[in-house]
Amino acid sequence: MHDCERRGRGKINLPVEITITRLSCSFNFLNFIQPSCFASTIFKSSNAYIDVCQCSLSMHLLFRSNVLQHSSFQNKIVTTCYSPDNKILAVATASGEVSIYDDEGQRLDSFVAKAGNGGTSGRNFLIKGMEFCPDIELTTPKLAVAQTDHVVHVYKYHMHKHCSDDDERVSCIWDGKKTICNKFFETSPVLCLVWPKVAVSGKRQQLSSSIVYGLADGRVMIGSLRSNQSQLLYNINNSAVIAIAAKSKTGCIGHSIISSHYDGSIILFGCQNVAKNTSSSREAKIIYRTSLPTYALSWGKSICLGDDSNQRVLFLNKTGSQVALYKYERDDSGKDRRKQIAVIARFCQDGDVVIFSTYSQLNIFCWEDCKWNEYKKVSIRNTYGISSLCWKQNGLSFALGFSSGLLDTYEYFLKRSLSSHGFETTYVSRNLVSIKHISSGEHCLIKTSTNSTILKINFHRNSFLGKTWYITLKTDESIICKSMLGTENVTTSISWKRGSNADEEKYIFDTPNAFLICQGGEITVVEVSLNKRLLSFE
Numbered sequence: 040m041h042d043c044e045r046r047g048r049g050k051i052n053l054p055v056e057i058t059i060t061r062l063s064c065s066f067n068f069l070n071f072i073q074p075s076c077f078a079s080t081i082f083k084s085s086n087a088y089i090d091v092c093q094c095s096l097s098m099h100l101l102f103r104s105n106v107l108q109h110s111s112f113q114n115k116i117v118t119t120c121y122s123p124d125n126k127i128l129a130v131a132t133a134s135g136e137v138s139i140y141d142d143e144g145q146r147l148d149s150f151v152a153k154a155g156n157g158g159t160s161g162r163n164f165l166i167k168g169m170e171f172c173p174d175i176e177l178t179t180p181k182l183a184v185a186q187t188d189h190v191v192h193v194y195k196y197h198m199h200k201h202c203s204d205d206d207e208r209v210s211c212i213w214d215g216k217k218t219i220c221n222k223f224f225e226t227s228p229v230l231c232l233v234w235p236k237v238a239v240s241g242k243r244q245q246l247s248s249s250i251v252y253g254l255a256d257g258r259v260m261i262g263s264l265r266s267n268q269s270q271l272l273y274n275i276n277n278s279a280v281i282a283i284a285a286k287s288k289t290g291c292i293g294h295s296i297i298s299s300h301y302d303g304s305i306i307l308f309g310c311q312n313v314a315k316n317t318s319s320s321r322e323a324k325i326i327y328r329t330s331l332p333t334y335a336l337s338w339g340k341s342i343c344l345g346d347d348s349n350q351r352v353l354f355l356n357k358t359g360s361q362v363a364l365y366k367y368e369r370d371d372s373g374k375d376r377r378k379q380i381a382v383i384a385r386f387c388q389d390g391d392v393v394i395f396s397t398y399s400q401l402n403i404f405c406w407e408d409c410k411w412n413e414y415k416k417v418s419i420r421n422t423y424g425i426s427s428l429c430w431k432q433n434g435l436s437f438a439l440g441f442s443s444g445l446l447d448t449y450e451y452f453l454k455r456s457l458s459s460h461g462f463e464t465t466y467v468s469r470n471l472v473s474i475k476h477i478s479s480g481e482h483c484l485i486k487t488s489t490n491s492t493i494l495k496i497n498f499h500r501n502s503f504l505g506k507t508w509y510i511t512l513k514t515d516e517s518i519i520c521k522s523m524l525g526t527e528n529v530t531t532s533i534s535w536k537r538g539s540n541a542d543e544e545k546y547i548f549d550t551p552n553a554f555l556i557c558q559g560g561e562i563t564v565v566e567v568s569l570n571k572r573l574l575s576f577e
Contacts, residue, residue: 098403098414099452103436105145106130106427107446116440119429120182123175128438129182130446131166144448149467150217155190155224164188168232168252175432181220181264183250185232191262192250193221206231221270227254233296235285251296252315253280256413259298259308267273273323278302282336284389295357299336303329305344307357326359339390340406345381345397352381352395352402354411363411367402382425387434391468392451394437396425399440433484434467460508469493474510476524483528485521487514501538501548509548518544520554522567529568 084305107116107130115133122129128140131152139148153168168185182194197216232252246508250262257277262269282299296308305327327344335345341354341362367381383396391406401417401483427440436450453467457477465473469492475482487493491514499509507525513535520531547555553573556563564573 047226053313061114065513099455100417103448103450104144105447106140106438107444110444114444116444116446118169118178118429119427119440119446120169120171121429121431122171122180123173123432125431125433128171129169129171130440130556131169131184132444135164135166152184152186153219154184155188155386167230170232170234173234183232183234185229185252187228189225189228191223191229191232191250192219193264195220221262221264221267224370225254225260227256227258227267230255230280231283233283233285235296251283251285253283253298255279257300259283259296273306273308275306275323275325276302276304277302278304281332282334284336284338286338297338297342298335299344301332303332305333309357327355335384335395336356337384337386337393339386339413343384343386343393343395345384345395347380365413367397383428385428385430387430388432389434389468389471394428396428398424434471435465435472435473458498462498464496466493472496472512474523479524481524483521483523485510485512487512487517487519490518497546499546499548501551509554511546513544518556520565520567530563531567532570533565533572
């Protein structure tokens with residue numbers, strides 16, 4: 040039975056609602072329970088493959104790995120975050136321990152968060168937030184940790200002197216040597232934290248140089264890494280800040296901050312008037328109110344929040360107007376109030392997919408045809424509640440933490456295929472694709488413009504350069520060429536209108552720095568690394 044499970048990857052078409060039960064006897068299995076009209080089947084976790092079709096796109100969830108097992112004592116997964124290069128996963132538990140894992144789930148480092156008073160014990164405070172510096176070009180990555188003992192620590196990892204060429208970033212950074220490069224002391228517990236891609240400031244914007252965090256006394260502070268000083272961003276109602284988020288959308292990186300407060304108010308801080316030097320009090324405004332505190336808050340193409348008073352998922356625009364509304368059903372064991380509360384909402388990097396979580400259920404919403412659609416609901420049993428969720432920066436997978444100490448990773452994609460040339464193609468969204476070479480392990484992400492849909496992907500080997508492969512992507516308005524397995528991997532994009540004989544394009548790669556596109560008797564010459572056509576002739 041196990042050999043068959045290892046060889047085959049089970050694929051089952053299920054209805055919209057799915058229940059996943061973690062078996063207490065073995066954590067390596069998932070039980071996908073279907074309605075009585077379907078046969079109940081048990082698959083091995085690593086081979087479990089869920090396929091749910093509701094809208095015009097098909098969504099897939101694939102169990103990837105188990106990072107942490109259930110703890111014998113209550114050690115809740117408080118928060119998790121991925122590094123900007125998608126290679127490192129940081130995990131913080133209720134005991135104050137921070138663990139670093141690689142992409143394969145192997146532990147690279149572990150330490151107890153340092154107390155704000157200089158002690159080393161992690162049991163007299165809680166970690167409430169954790170974020171990596173979003174600057175992917177940073178040679179020394181930084182990790183910010185928000186703690187309830189009135190402090191935010193920023194840890195800096197040092198580079199190893201001897202690094203391998205095969206896995207330079209992991210072996211070069213995670214050698215166990217780290218120092219605290221910044222400390223932000225406050226007079227109130229820090230309850231939440233976000234690290235925007237573009238620093239939010241009342242005077243200027245700096246790339247990834249500031250951290251925004253919320254305090255229990257209602258203040259939203261901004262800490263500058265360069266000056267090691269914090270200042271007040273806004274404080275409207277003196278109510279505790281329980282959730283904070285920056286805008287997660289391609290093209291709009293960190294220009295605005297939104298926060299949720301204990302009195303139910305949702306406050307938006309916009310930076311569109313930074314050049315006019317307007318005061319922060321005029322920038323911040325209340326755009327929405329709920330009767331109960333909102334812990335599930337995130338921002339992508341819309342603002343997503345959970346209204347626990349009416350069991351609703353709300354999508355709002357920047358003015359607070361309602362874009363979409365969905366009801367999330369009460370848990371079967373509805374006698375426990377905890378199981379009715381919205382816990383987490385997290386957008387992927389592109390902002391077009393959001394996972395909304397209650398105590399033991401995931402609701403996944405996707406932006407399609409200029410509106411929000413609910414793709415499916417996934418109920419997870421025997422895990423004692425979902426406590427944390429974070430996306431990879433590429434939007435291909437996410438990590439799910441539970442109150443029992445369990446931590447799993449799942450892959451999310453629309454379609455996956457394996458070519459005869461040894462390339463695995465994974466469609467993350469309509470305009471984002473991940474391509475991996477199976478034998479070498481090299482992979483790349485190719486993203487088109489927001490309104491372009493990938494129509495066709497071809498693989499070509501350059502006979503002149505030997506091992507170099509070229510990948511061509513055809514969209515409805517452009518052609519993108521990406522080189523792989525070569526000394527210099529470059530990307531070329533040219534505008535290309537789709538004609539009546541759009542399937543007749545032929546690509547010729549016989550020279551090292553250019554390629555030909557033949558269509559309908561016309562030949563177009565394109566130079567690699569230049570985003571324009573050199574010439575066209577018939």
